[in-house]
Amino acid sequence: MNKFGLLDDETSPPLLTSSLTEKIAMFAPVKPRQQVDIAAADAAAAQHGFVSREISEAADTKLLGRRRRTVPSEPTRHLAIRLSSSAYDRFVAYADRQKLTYHDALARLLDTVGG
Amino acid sequence: MPVIAVSNPKGGAGKSTTTLLLATYLAQQGASVSVLDADPNQPIMDWKKNGLSKTTLQVIGGVREANLMETLEEQPHQFVFIDLEGTASLLVSRSIAMADFVIVPVQASAVDVRQAGKAIRAVRDEEKVAQRSNPSRRIPFRVLMTRTPAPGAPVSSVQRQLEAEIEAAGIPRFKTSLAERMAFKAVFVERLTLAEMRDLKVGNLDAAYENVHQLAEELIGLLQDIEKESAA
Numbered sequence: 288m289n290k291f292g293l294l295d296d297e298t299s300p301p302l303l304t305s306s307l308t309e310k311i312a313m314f315a316p317v318k319p320r321q322q323v324d325i326a327a328a329d330a331a332a333a334q335h336g337f338v339s340r341e342i343s344e345a346a347d348t349k350l351l352g353r354r355r356r357t358v359p360s361e362p363t364r365h366l367a368i369r370l371s372s373s374a375y376d377r378f379v380a381y382a383d384r385q386k387l388t389y390h391d392a393l394a395r396l397l398d399t400v401g402g
Numbered sequence: 403m404p405v406i407a408v409s410n411p412k413g414g415a416g417k418s419t420t421t422l423l424l425a426t427y428l429a430q431q432g433a434s435v436s437v438l439d440a441d442p443n444q445p446i447m448d449w450k451k452n453g454l455s456k457t458t459l460q461v462i463g464g465v466r467e468a469n470l471m472e473t474l475e476e477q478p479h480q481f482v483f484i485d486l487e488g489t490a491s492l493l494v495s496r497s498i499a500m501a502d503f504v505i506v507p508v509q510a511s512a513v514d515v516r517q518a519g520k521a522i523r524a525v526r527d528e529e530k531v532a533q534r535s536n537p538s539r540r541i542p543f544r545v546l547m548t549r550t551p552a553p554g555a556p557v558s559s560v561q562r563q564l565e566a567e568i569e570a571a572g573i574p575r576f577k578t579s580l581a582e583r584m585a586f587k588a589v590f591v592e593r594l595t596l597a598e599m600r601d602l603k604v605g606n607l608d609a610a611y612e613n614v615h616q617l618a619e620e621l622i623g624l625l626q627d628i629e630k631e632s633a634a
Binding site for chain 2: 307308310311312313314315316320321322323324325327328329330331332334335336337338339340341373
């Protein structure tokens with residue numbers, strides 16, 4: 288007798304329960320990842336003390352030998368920029384890998400993107 | 403493919419233990435699972451490489467700031483765990499930024515919880531940053547109490563106070579906690595999964611197994627809710 292209405296009615300459908308294995312099977316293996324703005328993510332994390340703990344490739348510049356300096360064929364102007372530590376490391380590492388001076392590396396990157 | 407980052411800038415909070423127990427358990431249940439070992443000490447890589455476990459779990463070592471995104475994109479698995487180092491590094495914060503869910507394991511100690519606060523603030527800030535380009539982006543997280551007394555054993559007043567403070571602060575936490583158990587330590591010593599240690603005397607294996615089962619059930623339930631929410 289269902290005196291207090293707490294017992295399931297015999298005619299009510301059974302509860303849908305699934306085992307952990309069945310639940311797991313519902314997760315697709317491949318899903319496109321959302322793009323993350325690394326520079327913005329790093330800047331937000333830096334406020335809480337999250338900094339790079341890796342030895343940057345830029346730190347190994349001494350091992351890479353002397354860079355060949357090209358003489359510019361036009362007048363030069365000075366550009367001083369402040370950039371995030373990670374962007375700095377990437378840029379310096381790129382210049383080192385390519386054995387380019389910074390101004391040549393910047394010109395190469397601009398050439399690459401058609402800028 | 404949920405990416406689950408396991409993070410607390412404090413070392414010894416139970417990150418690797420939590421990662422390994424959950425990942426091997428899900429693999430045993432038939433899931434395809436990988437762990438990116440982003441801890442410089444490579445504890446899970448060591449477990450896999452130097453052990454005899456027959457688990458289907460894939461472990462990828464040598465994860466660095468520069469290759470994290472590429473490594474994540476290469477994963478063809480249903481679940482990807484990132485076991486993070488116990489420091490506040492860019493590798494940690496970037497992993498959080500790319501995660502679908504963050505587990506923040508904490509022991510019942512003031513130092514652990516204060517350091518966990520750092521991870522929680524980072525999660526919230528990374529979420530805000532991600533929402534600039536995608537307003538629906540969420541990085542849900544849960545605090546997981548680790549090395550708690552086994553059910554029935556007395557709970558310390560420190561743990562009770564911490565639990566009360568976590569609740570008062572509105573910080574979401576797992577209902578399940580990971581108890582202090584011999585079997586969990588033995589997983590790293592024997593380099594086997596819990597299920598593979600059946601023939602070894604490593605404490606109350608059934609209780610340990612049940613503990614991980616409950617935690618995995620809760621995790622899968624949370625991930626299902628997140629998937630539903632993001633699909634809506």
